[in-house]
Amino acid sequence: MNQHLPPEHSSRLTADLDIAAKQLVDAEVDSVPQPRVPDFKTPGAQILFGLSLVLIAYNLRPVFSSASALLPEIIAQTGLSSFGAGVLTTLPVLCLGLFAPLAPRLAQRIGAERTLLGVLLLLALGTALRGLQSLPLLFIGTALAGGCIAIGNVLLPGLVKRDFASRTGMMTGLYTMALCAGAASAAGLTLPVQKLLGGSWSLALSAWAVPALVVTTIWLPQALARKVRTKHAGFKVVGLWRDRLAWQVTLFMGLQSALAYCVFGWLAPILRDRGLDGTTAGVVVSVSVMAQVFTCLLVPSIAVRCRNQSLINVALVTIAVAGLLGLLFAPLSTVWLWAVVQGIGQGGLIAIAMTMIVLRSPDSHVASHLSGMAQxxxxxxAAVGPLLVGLIHSVTESYAATAILFVLLGIGVAIFGWGAGRALQVQARTITL
Structure with a gap:
């Protein structure tokens, strides 16, 4: 993809991707014996495997932004309150935290590939349940999908790092773009799909089960072809949960995620409330999400070259919150600019939060456990963020007051980001079992 770039630009882009790749955390690093790298018989088999991982990544975000795009329709047609809508947008984020610790254990018992196969099947089921025009099933399907995404979030980076050691930078770029493309597609296309399906919000939500089923059929033979070796945890990390720096990294991760999921869950309704039509609001959210790709890939290469990342963390949250305030209050003619600004800041925060986990860890085992703690x-x-937006709107019947929440979240991100950015390492140690 770099053939039209000057050589120095191409090599710089490759270096930036390689640095971003080093921030991927392997959830199975504690496993004994270590998972084997697949023996790809042909280049085509490796390409298919890599494409499958990218397509899986694409399916890990539509659940969040598809509901956001149709939130006014869901509220109007079901009688759901703004607080109830806040619970709906909060539920999958909460499941990210609750189910993430299960991922390494499942991978040890049945293998990462077969775990991901189960994730895809249940993700498709959960997404389809949201299309049955039943509020209880809407919430159940959303929770099921959120739990599946949590496990996929944890396992995918390790597979990318393990199975594409010589092409990790390229795969990291594709993986990152796929995550953002999934969120952007759902934000921008869900409303047009609803109109195409006769105005049914439920069918439009369930339509996102189709790409998950397509990937399942592609992944099925590859997952079943892998021989499962039962593994166990061969290492233990002690002292992590008592470490002040570990908590600063965790709270930095959590509060910046709260901002991110406020955008995923509520930016489209906020823009529609300001006067944009639903399709345009969805496209604005798509632009903001896709702007995240640039800083997701660029920020780690800048961060690792700095001894201290505190100023970078504060600068990025300032940009992200400024973008949100612009989207709330600036003239509608400027929303595209503010969407890009917000995406640049938010994408940088997501990337540097993961980078802090690696930079603050003395070894890969501590990094894996710190990543588990932070997630x-x-x-x-982070689940509190979307919930509070819904509560504020329910009480005030306006989104303007959410600016206070965004500023307070931003202050929290800046405080803990400053602490997490210091050139220190967590005082935890790895013990061999």
Missing amino acids: CVGYML
Whole structure:
């Protein structure tokens, strides 16, 4: 993809991708014996495997932004309150924290590939349940999908790192773009799909089960072809949960995620409330999400070259919150600019939060456990963000007051980001069992 770039630009892009790849955390690093790298018989088999991982990544975000795009229709046709809508947008984020710790254990018992096969099947089921025009099934399907996404989030980076050691940078770029493309597609296309399906919000939500089923059929023979070797945890990390720096990294991760999922869950309804039509609001959210790709790939290469990342963390949250405030209050003619600004800041925050986990860890085992701590606690904390947006709107009948929430979240991200960015390492140690 770099053939039209000057050589120096191409090599710089490759270096940036390689640095971003080093921030991927392997959830199975504690496993004994270590999982084997697949023996690809042909280049085509390796390409198919890599394409499958990218397509799986694409399916890990539509659940969040598809419901957001149709939230006004769901509220109008079901009588769901703004607080109930907040619970709906919060539920999958909460499940990210609750189910993430299961991923390494499932991988040890049945293998990462077969675990991902189960994830895809249940993700498709959960997404399809949202199309049955039943509020209880809407919530159940959303929770099921959220739990599946949690496990996929944890296992995919390790597979990318393990199975494409010589092409990790390229695969990281494709993986990152697929995550953002999935969220952007759901934000921008769900409303047009609803109109195409006769105005049914439920069918439009369930339509996102189709790409998950397509990937399942592609992944099925590859997952079943892998021989399962039962593994066990051969290492233990002690002292992590008592470490102050580990908590700063975790709270930085959680609060920046709260901002991110406020965008996923509520930006489209906020823009529609301001006067944009549903399709345009969805496209604005898509633009914001796709702008995240740039800083997701660029920020790690800048961060690792700096001894201290505190200023970078504060700068990125300032940009992200400024973008949100612009989307709330600036003239509608400027929303495209503010969408890009917000995406740049938010994408950088997502990337640097993961980078902090690696930079603050003395070894890969501590990094894996710190990642588990940051995702488990962080996502449960992040779930509060979308819930509070719904509560604020329910009480005030306006989205303007959510600006206070965004600023407070931004201050929290800046405080813990400053602490997490210091050139220190967590005081935890790895013990061989």
